[in-house]
Amino acid sequence: MTARILLAAGGTGGHLFPAEALAGALLGRGFAVDLVTDERGTGFAGKLASVPVHRIASGGIAGKGVTTRARNYGRLMLGFLQSRGLLKRLKPTVAVGFGGYPSLPPILAAQWGKIRTVVHEQNAVAGRANRVLMKRANRVALSFEHVRFTEVLPAAKKIVTGNPVRAAVSEIAAYAAPSAGGPVNLLVFGGSQGARVFGRVTPPAIALLPEELRNRLKLVQQVRREDVEDVTKAYRDMGLDAELSPFFKDMPARYAWAHLVVCRSGASSVAEIEACGRPALMIPLPNSIDDHQRANARSLGEKGAGWVLDENDASPQALAQRLTAILTDREGLQRAAENARGLARSDAAERLADVVESVAGEAR
Incomplete structure (x- = not known):
């Protein structure tokens, strides 16, 4: 009988991306996999049908x-009852939680029902759930x-696997700093909240760059739909070659093109x-x-892998000053890129699958 693994994840990409990567690794090992999420979750968008x-x-x-808290406590209790019914029907060997409140009811229900769990x-910074x-x-x-708040856990319970990312990202070719006098490719993105502040601050910052640098700049920027017209005009007025969109479906290609990324520091972005x-x-x-994005960013900054x-x-x-200093230091860019890649765990999905498979073996 094929062992079944239940994955539980919040409905945002930061939780679903690593769940998707693990699902692919587990399917390749012959496990059956189910995903449980909340009403926002779109599953794996048909990638793992x-x-x-x-x-x-x-x-x-x-x-x-x-x-809102009172209402959501009620919803979490309902989710717990729904999860208990789901677990009785699916009978998973292991349940794996990826954080976010939607992971709380199914993983609690699994622990309540003596099903082995991985978090x-x-x-x-460990999330509340x-x-x-x-x-x-x-x-x-x-x-x-x-990871803050995990210090109290027994060392034997913890294992560093890394954060699984899409294969298309980890397969991107090695970085090459911009050539002297050549184009400088700047990628700016940050989700809805990042797009808002970046759309407000980045255009005037670009206008303050030294003319020689600004003339070399090629820009790809995520911009909220309601701001596209204004931001487009701002860049057009300064004669800048900019591609703007509320969403980019081909992020691996954008990463490969970029000489510098300006972004938020959510877990998936950092990974x-x-x-x-x-x-x-x-x-x-x-x-x-819990200010987890600042902690994520510092984990790279302290190792010379970013700013x-x-x-x-x-x-x-301030942004113009930082961009000027960073983009005119070719050796610094190259060093940061190499340091960033040195922190990567390209086998994170397989390492996490090893953990799940080990726990599944203990359940037999």
Whole structure:
């Protein structure tokens, strides 16, 4: 009988991307795989059609008002009851949680039902849901060597696997710094909240760059749909070659093209920067829960694999100064790229699959 693994993940890409990578590795090893997420989750967008997707009720607690918290506690309880029924039907050997509140009901239900569990933490600060779940998990897989709030766990329970990324990202060719006097390719992205602040700050910062550098600049930038017209005009007025879009479906190709990435520092962004070996100027989301984006960014910055600029300090003048210093230092760019790739764990999906397979073996 084929062993079944249940993956539980929040509905955002930061949780679903590593779940997708693990699912692919487990399918290749002959396991049956199911995914459970909340109503937002879109599964694996048809990439792994053999993975059934189950949706449960869920809701966030941290940072919410009293009324919303009360409602979402009720939704989490409903999700727990739904998960218990799902587990009785599917009978998984192991349940793997990837964080986010939607992972809480199914992994708690699995632990309640004596099903072995693995928790994967993508960030340098353990998330609220994972902090609850990792206490009773059989293994806790980490993306960073040091993860806040996991210090109390027994060393034998923890293993550093890295954060799985899409194969197309880790297969990108080695970095080459811009040639003297040649084009300088700048990629700017950051999700909806990153796109908002970057759309406001980046155009005036670009206008303040030295003319010689600005004339060499090629720009690809994620911009909110409602801001595309204004940002397009700003760049057109300064004669800049810019490609703007609310969303890019071909991010691996964009990474491969970039000489410098300006971005947020969510777990998936950091893992992909490492995997493809691209230097990055990271502007952490200032109101991320437990300030985990700042911790993620520092994990690269402290190892010479990128630079960190706080959003509160990211005036057009400050951003222009940082961009000028970084983009005119070819050796610094090359060094940061090599350091970033040196941090990558290209086999993270297989390492995580090893952990799950080991725990599945213990259940027999």
